[in-house]
Amino acid sequence: MVTLGFMSLSTSHEQGYAAELASRTEAHQIQFVRFTPFDLSPDSMLINALSYHTPSGQWNDSTIEIPEFIYDRCFYGRDSLSKKAKPIVDWLKKYPKTTFLGYGLADKWTIQNYLQSHADLKAYLPDTSLVSGFSHIADLLMKEKACVLKPVSGGGGRGVILLEFRDKTTKATYHFGKNKQIKRFASLNALELWTKKVLLHSYMIQPYLSIQDKNGYPCDIRILLQKTKNGKWASVGKAVRKGYQYGFLSNLNGGAEILKFDEWFRSLPKMQQALLLDDIDTISTHVPQVLEEKHGPLFELGLDICLANDGKVWLFDVNSKPGRKSILSAEPNTKDFLYESPFNYCTYLMTPEAGGVIQHD
Ligand SMILES: Nc1ncnc2c1ncn2[C@@H]1O[C@H](COP(=O)(O)OP(=O)(O)O)[C@@H](O)[C@H]1O
Ligand SMILES: [Mg+2]
Incomplete structure (x- = not known):
């Protein structure tokens, strides 16, 4: 055995x-x-x-x-x-x-570059760069008035910082678990000193995208993709994560609640529904394909997708070791499927088509 x-x-x-x-x-x-x-x-x-x-x-x-x-x-x-x-x-x-079963993905910046290389996916990726120094942050902040800093090696919303510039003051918002923290800086010098203390590791920077719904709750869609017993990718569950009112994080450890995708989806205008499904389909088809091509074999992926206020769909994040909590909570009937799938995929890997088992001597 x-x-x-x-x-x-x-x-x-x-x-x-x-x-x-x-x-x-x-x-x-x-x-x-x-x-x-x-x-x-x-x-x-x-x-x-x-x-x-x-x-x-x-x-x-x-x-x-x-x-x-x-x-x-x-x-x-x-x-x-x-x-x-x-x-x-x-x-x-x-x-x-x-x-x-899957060879865990590299850091966010490498993934971003892999995905950028695909013409159809490029359109869904926020304009992202690696922070090169404080002037880089200040320039983007002055231009966009709001931007997001995120650690290159991170997850679960840890270390993600929203910077907003208004009335000559910069506001920085971030989370320690469920606790939202806010800091205000009256000058760029004060902000620079703070970023020097906080940004100790590599960070990426992106414009802030308005992902709050009409009541001010930031929402994103978590999609779980897995390889099934025939070795092909399938979308096996969807959930919507809804963060704090007037917050920006929609991660579960940032305090988000889980909604059923279908209920949330029904509240969207019909036209937007069709476009969103189409975009989700394009993203879900190409992301695994590109990442396997550039990186190597994968078993599962958690995609963080969001629908911005202007109707544009963005791909925020790709996780190669996704949790199951949001999907199980939004779609409890996927439970058996999800718990069986590592074995089903393992069984597939044993077939001659997939290469079979490498025997010990
Ligand atoms: N550019 C952005 N604009 C607005 N919100 C963002 C942006 N980037 C990230 N967020 C928010 O922060 C959360 C965490 O970011 P994400 O890129 O998924 O990193 P992590 O690996 O920490 O989950 C997202 O789910 C989203 O709610
Ligand atoms: Mg994420």
């Missing part, structure tokens, strides 16, 4: 998701284990993994060979654990006897 290993930086991460997957293995004839990159012993090349015992619902210690398939759910930050894990995971990605 082949093994699918769920790999995360700590076995305390995504416990619910891993247990739900583990409870479904029997039907698929796939052994399921979870482990961290640090559980791999470089001498023996064996892994001290946890394997799930269905009848008791317990995870038991077991020593295994490097699994034939790895579901990579490592979320890297700037902590020392992430720094230690990265070279191990990079080594595993090159290990010839294992296949990752």
Whole structure:
């Protein structure tokens, strides 16, 4: 029986998701284990993994060979654990006897450049550049009056800053989890000093796009794309995330609530509905295709798309390790499909058409 290993930086991460997957293995004839990159012993090349015992619902210690398939759910930050894990995971990605379901995407700036190269996608991407210095920020702010700074390596809305310039004052809005923070700067010098303290890592800058609905709530659409049992991409769920009133973040850890896509969609004018669906279709078709071409195989993608006030559709963000929370909440009937899909895709990867299983000696 082949093994699918769920790999995360700590076995305390995504416990619910891993247990739900583990409870479904029997039907698929796939052994399921979870482990961290640090559980791999470089001498023996064996892994001290946890394997799930269905009848008791317990995870038991077991020593295994490097699994034939790895579901990579490592979320890297700037902590020392992430720094230690990265070279191990990079080594595993090159290990010839294992296949990752998906090879996690690079940073946001690289993704932006990959997507920019596609003529049809270019039109959906906000005009983005890498921050080269404070004058770059000041120039864009004076020109646009509002812009968004976001870390090149980031996620979940962390470190995203909205700058607005009005009446000679700059207002900076950002979030610490659910807490919205606001700072005001009476001069560009004061803003410069602050950005020097805050922007310690690479940042990208974009014009601010008005994504607030008519009542002042910022909304975006999360679309989950996955490869299914025939190895083809499919759109498997949609949800709308609605952030704080008069806020700008629509991430869940920024305090957003989840709406059903269809209910939100019905409130749009008919003409806009047709155009939006058309745009979503174009984005969902080309994004996986371009990223796989430029980057390598992927299993799933979470797309953050928004409909701006002027009716224009934008693609904000692409996540190769998407969460399932918004989709499960907006479309609970996708539950079985979502929890079965890593196994279904794994089964596909075993077919001769997909390359089959690389056997251990
Ligand atoms: N250019 C922008 N204009 C307006 N809002 C934005 C812009 N960029 C990002 N946002 C808001 O910030 C959120 C987080 O940005 P995103 O690019 O998705 O980064 P993250 O990886 O942190 O989720 C978006 O979901 C959206 O609500
Ligand atoms: Mg996002």
